[in-house]
Amino acid sequence: MINKIHSLGGYIHEYQKSVANPQAFWAQQGESFFWRKRWDKVVDWNFDEPKIQWYVNGKLNITENIFERNLYTHGSQEAIIWEPNNPDEESRTLTYSELFVEVNKFANTLRRLGVGKGDRVAIYMPMVPELAIALLACARIGAIHSVVFAGFSANALKERINDAAAKVLLTADGGFRGDKITPLKQIADEALTNCSSIETVVVLKRTKSDIEMVVGRDIWWHKAVDGQSEVCPAEEMDSEDPLFILYTSGSTGKPKGIVHTTGGYMVYSGYTFSNVFQYHAGDVYFCTADIGWITGHTYIVYGPLLAGAKTLMFEGVPTWPDAGRFWDIVSKYQVNQFYTAPTAIRALLAKGNEFVEGKKLSSLKVLGTVGEPINEEAWHWYHDHVGRNQCPIVDTWWQTETGGVMVSPIAGITPTKPSFATLPLPGVQPVIVSNEGKELTGNSVEGNLCIKYPWPGMARTIWGDHERFRQTYFSSYSKMYFTGDGVKRDEDGYYRILGRVDDVINVSGHRLGTAEIENAINEHPLVNESAVVGYPHAIKGQGIYAFVACGELSTGGEDGIRKSIMQGVTKIIGPIARPDLVQLVPGLPKTRSGKIMRRILRKVAEGDATNLGDISTLLDEDVVEQIIDGALVDV
Ligand code: PRX
Numbered sequence: 001m002i003n004k005i006h007s008l009g010g011y012i013h014e015y016q017k018s019v020a021n022p023q024a025f026w027a028q029q030g031e032s033f034f035w036r037k038r039w040d041k042v043v044d045w046n047f048d049e050p051k052i053q054w055y056v057n058g059k060l061n062i063t064e065n066i067f068e069r070n071l072y073t074h075g076s077q078e079a080i081i082w083e084p085n086n087p088d089e090e091s092r093t094l095t096y097s098e099l100f101v102e103v104n105k106f107a108n109t110l111r112r113l114g115v116g117k118g119d120r121v122a123i124y125m126p127m128v129p130e131l132a133i134a135l136l137a138c139a140r141i142g143a144i145h146s147v148v149f150a151g152f153s154a155n156a157l158k159e160r161i162n163d164a165a166a167k168v169l170l171t172a173d174g175g176f177r178g179d180k181i182t183p184l185k186q187i188a189d190e191a192l193t194n195c196s197s198i199e200t201v202v203v204l205k206r207t208k209s210d211i212e213m214v215v216g217r218d219i220w221w222h223k224a225v226d227g228q229s230e231v232c233p234a235e236e237m238d239s240e241d242p243l244f245i246l247y248t249s250g251s252t253g254k255p256k257g258i259v260h261t262t263g264g265y266m267v268y269s270g271y272t273f274s275n276v277f278q279y280h281a282g283d284v285y286f287c288t289a290d291i292g293w294i295t296g297h298t299y300i301v302y303g304p305l306l307a308g309a310k311t312l313m314f315e316g317v318p319t320w321p322d323a324g325r326f327w328d329i330v331s332k333y334q335v336n337q338f339y340t341a342p343t344a345i346r347a348l349l350a351k352g353n354e355f356v357e358g359k360k361l362s363s364l365k366v367l368g369t370v371g372e373p374i375n376e377e378a379w380h381w382y383h384d385h386v387g388r389n390q391c392p393i394v395d396t397w398w399q400t401e402t403g404g405v406m407v408s409p410i411a412g413i414t415p416t417k418p419s420f421a422t423l424p425l426p427g428v429q430p431v432i433v434s435n436e437g438k439e440l441t442g443n444s445v446e447g448n449l450c451i452k453y454p455w456p457g458m459a460r461t462i463w464g465d466h467e468r469f470r471q472t473y474f475s476s477y478s479k480m481y482f483t484g485d486g487v488k489r490d491e492d493g494y495y496r497i498l499g500r501v502d503d504v505i506n507v508s509g510h511r512l513g514t515a516e517i518e519n520a521i522n523e524h525p526l527v528n529e530s531a532v533v534g535y536p537h538a539i540k541g542q543g544i545y546a547f548v549a550c551g552e553l554s555t556g557g558e559d560g561i562r563k564s565i566m567q568g569v570t571k572i573i574g575p576i577a578r579p580d581l582v583q584l585v586p587g588l589p590k591t592r593s594g595k596i597m598r599r600i601l602r603k604v605a606e607g608d609a610t611n612l613g614d615i616s617t618l619l620d621e622d623v624v625e626q627i628i629d630g631a632l633v634d635v
Helices: 008-020 022-030 062-066 068-074 096-112 129-141 154-164 184-192 221-225 262-276 294-306 325-333 342-351 376-386 466-474 514-522 557-572 598-605 621-629
Strands: 041-046 051-056 078-083 092-095 120-124 144-147 168-172 175-177 180-182 200-204 218-220 242-248 256-261 284-287 310-314 337-340 366-370 393-396 430-433 445-451 481-489 495-500 504-507 510-513 527-537 541-550 581-585
Touching (some): 022 041, 022 262, 051 262, 062 068, 062 129, 062 262, 068 096, 078 096, 078 129, 092 096, 096 221, 120 129, 120 184, 129 144, 129 242, 144 154, 154 184, 154 242, 154 256, 168 184, 200 221, 242 294, 256 466, 284 294, 284 325, 294 310, 310 325, 325 337, 366 376, 376 393, 430 481, 445 495, 466 481, 495 504, 504 527, 504 541, 510 514, 514 527, 514 541, 527 598, 541 598, 581 621
Parallel strands (some): 078 310, 284 310, 284 337, 337 366, 366 393
Antiparallel strands (some): 041 051, 175 180, 242 256, 430 445, 445 481, 504 510, 527 541
16 A cells, blocks of 8 residues: 555655655655565665666566556456547456456567567557556566657657667557547658667557558567467566656757656655545546656556556547547546646637536546646636536646656645645655756745755656766756756745746647757758747647748748648647747847847747847847737737
């Protein structure tokens, strides 16, 4: 059993304990799990190299903690409840025992394909139970999974496969999303024209799309699994053996392969899941994320399954067949904890109350949000219309790099405030730092959010580039992990996340590097250079505004070029990175030393050209005038 907090006093007590003696605190949490060999030391760390090791020399397998540890008590209970894209298709459930069998069979399949401990397996799949099975099968045999969100392009998939040098790719013929089909195998084939490390592609039949199978490389999932043994001994892993790689965007162009390891991630995902959502045995928990993102890894798969929970997986989208789909699912399965992103709440709010009113939502006990700041209007709508004023909202702040929730209310225990992530979880030591690197103590302060002590779920490195890991997170402020977020601590000591302070934008809860989008735009033959900034967007939180300087505007005129730039980004990265607005400009505002003054572009994109600050270092002030004149938002 994972230790649970039951009261505000309990939270304060645990928090104080975790700061006074982090080692004792995390040792106690580690005790809740099954280790083949106990750790010698709880933590060994410094933020200079940086070196971060938790449960040092502990030996375990995370799937033994999901299955063997839970089977006696939970064997016949549902582990995964799966709701298909189309409400008319039959749903599926897998009990812990059934899931265990599937995981073992697929783990044996992977072993037969020559996959062993430490090998990388790329996964590009729709939201079907086999996706969760794939993750767990990798973990069973010690292979490192690298899930690539099924909305990414062939090019993005290729980059990620090559960076990790994956040996096997798991995909499907296609994926259903609302009334559309994503041709996953076709996209994978395109990616694989340039991926020399891939030996085998395992293809799940889902959409029955007409696809090509490459002889000697591609095999059908069902055929590969057929006849495999239902027993697969778990590989013994060291606490610090990598469990998975997950790519995320940073302020430079190339995506970063964030590496999470086994022991610490297990303890952190299990502990935070049980506590933040206050999950009780028998509850049905529904997280609407895609497993292609960290939220899905930690809070659809690992956290809930470690806690022996019933986790609901939904294949489709919130607005199909209509904007009441989430609420139909909540009512169909009597969901108790519901976890989604503010962008989804805003999108549903915009569709009107008729889709939520009249739905049977009385089973709901806890509502959660993640991925971006939640505005007060969305918070209140969620609270009043979905939660019927009965459910606490947990606004959970965390990141791909943190592995699990860091700052959040404990459901029903921490008093909430709209749009505040409230207080750090036990074991998390946030600090607010000025731009000059000075720690801002006390309340009513605002600055950069850093963490000054390690926690078990934190990333250990960037795959193949530890120096980039150091530079990105540990070089801005001495001896601290820098999150990239701005934050305010109010008069009550509550934290409110203000958004990114670096060149990362958050579009519909998806994190995108502006440099990554600019690189894609610059591939267009007519583009000389570009600058991308975020701007306030009613549904997406931030929209993508691209300022693009072109040479000749011959083919198809301005509209044609704008469209082909947008299509180019979709092709190179994926639809999530497609700019909402493309303004063709005569040039970009630059300093005499050639640096783009993004501050000015951000102001214009925000529709405020009144206070551009000091522009005396600008090379050419006329360019700014022209940009303001041609702005695509009201300035
Ligand atoms: O800016 C913060 C924002 O999302 C970023 C992390 O993105 P990603 O690694 O994709 O992980 C998203 C899911 C964990 C953060 O740096 N963010 C995440 N949660 C919140 C948030 N901003 C405000 N409030 C939140 N609750």
